[in-house]
Amino acid sequence: MRYGDKVAVDRLSFEVARGTITAVLGPNGAGKTTTLETCEGYRKPQGGSVRVLGLDPQRDRRALLPRIGVMLQSGGAWSGVRAKEMLDHVARLHSHPLDTGMLYERLGLGDCGSTPYRRLSGGQQQRLGLAMALVGRPELVFVDEPTAGMDPMARRTTWELLEELRADGVTVVLTTHHMDEAERLSDLVHIIDHGRVIASGTPRELTSSRKEATLRMVLPVLSAHAHDELSGILGDQLEVTLLDDAVHVSSPADGATLAAVARWYEHHEVLPVSLTLGQRTLEDVFLELTGREITP
Ligand SMILES: Nc1ncnc2c1ncn2[C@@H]1O[C@H](COP(=O)(O)OP(=O)(O)OP(=O)(O)O)[C@@H](O)[C@H]1O
Numbered sequence: 001m002r003y004g005d006k007v008a009v010d011r012l013s014f015e016v017a018r019g020t021i022t023a024v025l026g027p028n029g030a031g032k033t034t035t036l037e038t039c040e041g042y043r044k045p046q047g048g049s050v051r052v053l054g055l056d057p058q059r060d061r062r063a064l065l066p067r068i069g070v071m072l073q074s075g076g077a078w079s080g081v082r083a084k085e086m087l088d089h090v091a092r093l094h095s096h097p098l099d100t101g102m103l104y105e106r107l108g109l110g111d112c113g114s115t116p117y118r119r120l121s122g123g124q125q126q127r128l129g130l131a132m133a134l135v136g137r138p139e140l141v142f143v144d145e146p147t148a149g150m151d152p153m154a155r156r157t158t159w160e161l162l163e164e165l166r167a168d169g170v171t172v173v174l175t176t177h178h179m180d181e182a183e184r185l186s187d188l189v190h191i192i193d194h195g196r197v198i199a200s201g202t203p204r205e206l207t208s209s210r211k212e213a214t215l216r217m218v219l220p221v222l223s224a225h226a227h228d229e230l231s232g233i234l235g236d237q238l239e240v241t242l243l244d245d246a247v248h249v250s251s252p253a254d255g256a257t258l259a260a261v262a263r264w265y266e267h268h269e270v271l272p273v274s275l276t277l278g279q280r281t282l283e284d285v286f287l288e289l290t291g292r293e294i295t296p
Pocket residue numbers: 003006007008026027028029030031032033034035
């Protein structure tokens with residue numbers, strides 16, 4: 001897929017098994033939305049081939065559309081339409097829709113049914129978008145950043161809903177910038193960058209490919225001298241970032257490095273704000289592979 005000279009999706013290839021949740025991760029501009037929109041039939045690829053439920057999203061669009069649900073990254077409803085009217089309208093387009101009242105309650109939209117779409121909060125618009133994607137009982141749903149802007153309660157409800165869909169045999173393809181979301185939900189993760197798949201696997205496979213755990217420390221300040229000393233102990237994979245006025249340090253570590261760090265603290269008679277040792281997270285893997293932070 002190109003936009004002018006810009007190659008947005010470049011020989012990207014993956015398959016999604018039925019009844020699974022697949023997450024497509026990647027930094028901003030990696031080509032995630034373009035990939036999904038191509039699968040949904042909204043964009044015609046200039047090369048390659050796409051099959052969704054065995055159908056060509058362009059040629060077989062009429063046969064495919066009733067079988068898939070799509071939650072766009074934003075929008076999808078008229079600005080003045082009331083939330084309930086919109087969902088009822090979408091429900092009427094399907095032959096066997098879900099009960100809209102049930103979906104409304106489930107997604108915590110019960111008290112904003114008569115609110116115009118443009119007046120809904122960002123999180124409420126997301127929830128309505130999800131309801132619109134699910135109301136037609138799709139076999140396959142594409143959800144583009146489903147929980148962006150949602151509060152923690154709504155995120156949890158969304159996760160539970162997506163897990164229930166999978167338990168019912170529905171296939172889910174999602175993009176997200178929340179690594180915890182991908183880690184919790186997905187059977188398979190594809191990390192993409194510059195329009196290509198750069199790593200694929202289950203969250204466990206991706207996070208356990210190295211033996212060491214990751215050491216994370218938060219410090220109030222870190223002088224240049226202290227930074228050099230810590231680099232000497234932790235080696236060249238040390239990452240230091242300033243976040244919320246605190247210094248966040250992370251590095252692969254084994255027992256010996258942990259002991260050396262403890263001695264360093266003892267020597268300097270200081271304590272970190274926090275210090276944890278744990279498995280690598282998907283976020284660590286993402287940063288290593290793309291060299292970029294995830295910006296929600
Ligand atoms: N309609 C368009 N016209 C021109 N360029 C576009 C268009 N849509 C996307 N692009 C470019 O194509 C690339 C891929 O964009 P895409 O939206 O697919 O990325 P993404 O991974 O979904 O990003 P994000 O995480 O920010 O949503 C980007 O460089 C983007 O600027």
